[in-house]
Amino acid sequence: MSKKYILGVFDDEATLVDAFEKLKDKGVMPVEVYTPYPVHEILEGMPIKTRITHAAFFYGLFAALGILGFLTYAASISWPLHYGGKPFNAFPSFIVVTIVATILSITLLTLFTFSARAKVFPGKKAEIFHERATDDKFVMVFDEAGIANDSESVKSILTEHGKIE
Amino acid sequence: MYNSAVRGKLIDGDKSFSQISKEILAPIHAKTPLWWYAAMLVSLGMFGFGLYCKYITVSTGIGTWGVNNSVAWGWAIINFVWWIGIGHAGTAFSIFLLILRQKWRTAINRAAEAMTVVAVFCASLFPLLHMGRPWLFFFIFPYPNTRGPLWVNFNSPLFWDFVAISAYLLISASFWYFGMVPDFATIRDTAKSKIKKAVYGFFAFGWTGSSREWLRFEGLSFVLGGIAAVLVVSVHSIVSTDFAVSVQAGWHTTIFPPYFVIGAIFSGFAMVLTLVITMRGLYNMNDFITDRHVDAVCRILIFISLIMGTAYMTEIFIAWYSASEYETYMFFKNRLFGDYAFQFWAMFTANAVIPQLFWFKAVRKRMWIVFIISIIINIGMWFERFNIVVTTLSRDYLPAAWANYSPTYVEIGFFVGTLGMFLAGVLLFFRYIPMIAISELKSVAKFDKPNNGQLKAKSHE
Numbered sequence: 001m002s003k004k005y006i007l008g009v010f011d012d013e014a015t016l017v018d019a020f021e022k023l024k025d026k027g028v029m030p031v032e033v034y035t036p037y038p039v040h041e042i043l044e045g046m047p048i049k050t051r052i053t054h055a056a057f058f059y060g061l062f063a064a065l066g067i068l069g070f071l072t073y074a075a076s077i078s079w080p081l082h083y084g085g086k087p088f089n090a091f092p093s094f095i096v097v098t099i100v101a102t103i104l105s106i107t108l109l110t111l112f113t114f115s116a117r118a119k120v121f122p123g124k125k126a127e128i129f130h131e132r133a134t135d136d137k138f139v140m141v142f143d144e145a146g147i148a149n150d151s152e153s154v155k156s157i158l159t160e161h162g163k164i165e
Numbered sequence: 166m167y168n169s170a171v172r173g174k175l176i177d178g179d180k181s182f183s184q185i186s187k188e189i190l191a192p193i194h195a196k197t198p199l200w201w202y203a204a205m206l207v208s209l210g211m212f213g214f215g216l217y218c219k220y221i222t223v224s225t226g227i228g229t230w231g232v233n234n235s236v237a238w239g240w241a242i243i244n245f246v247w248w249i250g251i252g253h254a255g256t257a258f259s260i261f262l263l264i265l266r267q268k269w270r271t272a273i274n275r276a277a278e279a280m281t282v283v284a285v286f287c288a289s290l291f292p293l294l295h296m297g298r299p300w301l302f303f304f305i306f307p308y309p310n311t312r313g314p315l316w317v318n319f320n321s322p323l324f325w326d327f328v329a330i331s332a333y334l335l336i337s338a339s340f341w342y343f344g345m346v347p348d349f350a351t352i353r354d355t356a357k358s359k360i361k362k363a364v365y366g367f368f369a370f371g372w373t374g375s376s377r378e379w380l381r382f383e384g385l386s387f388v389l390g391g392i393a394a395v396l397v398v399s400v401h402s403i404v405s406t407d408f409a410v411s412v413q414a415g416w417h418t419t420i421f422p423p424y425f426v427i428g429a430i431f432s433g434f435a436m437v438l439t440l441v442i443t444m445r446g447l448y449n450m451n452d453f454i455t456d457r458h459v460d461a462v463c464r465i466l467i468f469i470s471l472i473m474g475t476a477y478m479t480e481i482f483i484a485w486y487s488a489s490e491y492e493t494y495m496f497f498k499n500r501l502f503g504d505y506a507f508q509f510w511a512m513f514t515a516n517a518v519i520p521q522l523f524w525f526k527a528v529r530k531r532m533w534i535v536f537i538i539s540i541i542i543n544i545g546m547w548f549e550r551f552n553i554v555v556t557t558l559s560r561d562y563l564p565a566a567w568a569n570y571s572p573t574y575v576e577i578g579f580f581v582g583t584l585g586m587f588l589a590g591v592l593l594f595f596r597y598i599p600m601i602a603i604s605e606l607k608s609v610a611k612f613d614k615p616n617n618g619q620l621k622a623k624s625h626e
Contacts, residue, residue: 012182036182036351037608038379046376052384060392071319074307079315086320093320096406097328099399103392104332110388111339115370118381120346124371134351134374136182 005031007129008140016138017041030140034129039138052117056110063105068098182607185453186351189601192448193352194361200447201596208588215582218575219294227297229575236558236570241295242407243550244580247432248288249330249404250425250546254433255281256337257397263390269461271605272453276444277437278341279598283590284436285334287583292326294579322406329403336396340389346372347382347604401426408553414491415500415557418483424476428546431469431516435542438462440591442536444600453601456530463523463535466542474517491562499560500552504569508548509556515545 008030010016017039023030024045033042075081076088086093115121129141221229232239259274293299304310305327307317317324349369356362372378405425408416441454441462484496500509519541522528529535555570594600 033376034374035376035379036374037347037604038383042376043380043383046380048377048380050381050384052381053388056388056392074316075319078309081314081318083318083320090320096325096399096403097319100325100329100332100396100403103396103399104336106392107336107339107389110385111343114343114381114385118378120370120372120378122367122370127371128354128373132183132354134347134354134372135186 005129006142008142010138010140011136013039013138016140020045020140028142031143032129032141034134034139034141036134036136036138050117052110052113055113056106059109060102060106063109064098064102067101067105068094071097185607186355186603189450189453189599189603189606190352190355192595193597193599194356197596201592205589205592208585208592211581211585212589213582213585214578215580215585218578218582219290221575222294222579223299227295229573231571231573231576233568233570235561235566235568236555238295238554238558239570240572240576240580241291243547243554244583245288245291245295246404246425246550246554247547248284248291248583249333249401250429250432250550251436251543252281252284252288252333252337252433253397253401253426253429254431254437255279255284256333256340256393257430257433258437259340260390260394260397263386264394268609269458271609272450272455272458272601273437273441273462274605275341275344275598275602276440276594276600277433278337278344279594280433280436280440280591281337282334282341283587283594284433285330285337286590287587289330289334290583291579292330322403322410325403326407329400333396333400336389336393340393343382343385343389344602344605345598346370347374348599348602350374351603352599398426401429408557413557414489414495414560414562415484415553418480420476420479420483424480427469427472427476428516428549431466431473432543432546434462434466434469435539435546438466438535438539439543442532442539444595445532448595448600450601453606459532459535460529463529466520467523470517470520470523470542474513477513477517495557495560500556503556504559505552505556508552512545512548512552515541516549519545 008019010019013035016033016035020030020033020042029047033039033046035042071094072089072091075090075094080088082088083090129139230239230241232241255277258277259270262270262274293302296302304312305317305324307319307324309315346369349365350372353362353366353369356365402422402425405421409418409421411417438459441450442459444450445454481496481501484492487493500506519538522534522538528538559569560567
């Protein structure tokens with residue numbers, strides 16, 4: 001890595017959030033924060049957002065329409081066939097398959113979206129800044145060049161609650 | 166965040182984060198214990214016997230089973246529904262408790278989901294083999310074919326069932342897997358051996374725990390949780406339509422979908438209990454799966470058991486109230502006092518009566534009693550399926566077609582084989598996968614510690 005990074009390492013959620021909020025008030029944002037479990041203050045505070053739930057809604061909408069359309073087409077246009085005197089377009093009995101297959105489509109498509117957007121996929125090599133970020137440490141990563149102006153104050157806030165590595 | 170005075174601490178022993186990782190991962194890093202090999206050998210033996218019986222089934226035919234023209238659905242459907250039912254609770258457990266924001270689920274949901282995946286896999290073998298020519302199973306896929314009608318029959322509950330089961334298997338497996346990705350990363354970063362690092366590193370998919378990953382991960386579990394809740398309810402409703410859509414006495418009732426869904430959750434919760442008590446016993450997970458967790462599951466079981474009892478009573482009441490000659494005969498002569506009366510009363514006692522013992526605290530806190538009752542419930546739920554499938558088919562509208570049913574050794578061996586497969590799957594899970602969702606458990610570790618909140622409050626002042 002050509003860039004230089006400063007790592008702020010914290011022992012628990014409270015100190016991390018505290019430091020994060022103080023830095024945020026100063027207008028300094030970490031490049032990335034690594035935590036062993038999701039910390040909501042960080043997720044809300046970081047300048048990132050996700051539209052995965054919206055994507056899931058549209059997957060569901062299009063999947064439901066597509067599947068229902070396919071069943072109707074197959075059973076009443078492509079090859080109409082009488083089953084026990086039921087109408088060709090047996091809408092109520094198509095609902096069952098539509099619901100389940102829609103859920104399957106939403107799940108798979110959302111998983112792929114997650115995999116693509118969060119860049120979590122088989123064969124990826126993890127870029128590990130701090131070995132214990134998945135175990136018991138909470139790590140904030142700063143780009144040294146980005147905080148050159150107020151690196152002293154950043155460092156002092158970091159050391160107040162955690163330590164610098 | 167979520168503060169509740171109702172529940173106390175979720176983890177005993179005041180552990181640090183790294184202690185949590187270490188203790189849950191201990192079975193993975195430790196040497197494989199001897200009992201594990203012994204248990205694995207037994208379950209593989211059972212599995213092998215099952216394979217032999219499957220070989221007989223396929224090479225000779227379904228004639229080796231005890232099913233006949235009248236009771237065409239015997240053992241295979243009983244056990245299919247039984248396994249699917251067990252499989253249901255895993256998802257039900259983690260999904261419903263996730264939606265209800267029940268933090269105590271974190272210690273148990275991983276085991277429940279693992280159980281789901283293995284149980285659904287066991288279940289899917291039964292209809293497959295019951296087809297008689299399993300190598301032609303792809304006939305059920307909805308693709309344009311030249312076998313007569315261009316498409317499959319989309320109105321058939323059996324087709325719905327196929328869609329439901331395959332969707333359920335895929336969804337529960339992916340839900341389970343993605344929940345494990347952060348934990349695999351923890352193993353990767355804490356493991357000493359190079360092989361473990363590489364293998365678990367591959368399965369961790371490059372997870373680092375960054376806020377970008379967590380944010381989307383939360384979105385993903387929100388979406389999957391929400392829709393899988395619908396799935397849990399719909400899949401077992403569909404299984405029940407296999408019966409309810411037919412016009413057989415004892416099957417053709419509207420109570421079937423809720424009755425099946427509740428029954429499935431009942432047997433699955435009992436199996437979860439069996440599993441977590443085993444985990445506590447074998448791996449000393451008492452600090453994570455505390456007595457309070459077991460207590461909570463027992464209380465849920467009392468409630469579900471009452472619903473089961475109500476459902477049994479409702480069926481009997483409606484059989485009388487409908488004034489249908491066939492329904493009345495089916496329940497009052499056949500099920501209650503007929504050739505299979507034992508199965509009926511075994512079902513009733515094991516599902517509606519014995520779980521009522523959980524009203525007593527003395528019972529709930531004695532793990533061995535809870536363990537035994539959880540197994541009794543599973544046996545009772547097996548009898549329920551036997552009762553539903555066999556009593557109805559053995560006494561048709563046409564007395565000339567009446568026939569009784571008992572399984573042959575091939576069928577029993579097939580079932581024993583799936584039990585072996587389930588046990589082997591659970592053993593592999595114990596050995597190679599973190600039994601408890603580590604990252605989720607850490608998020609509730611400081612659940613009862615108010616100082617966490619105080620520090621935050623100060624910074625805002």
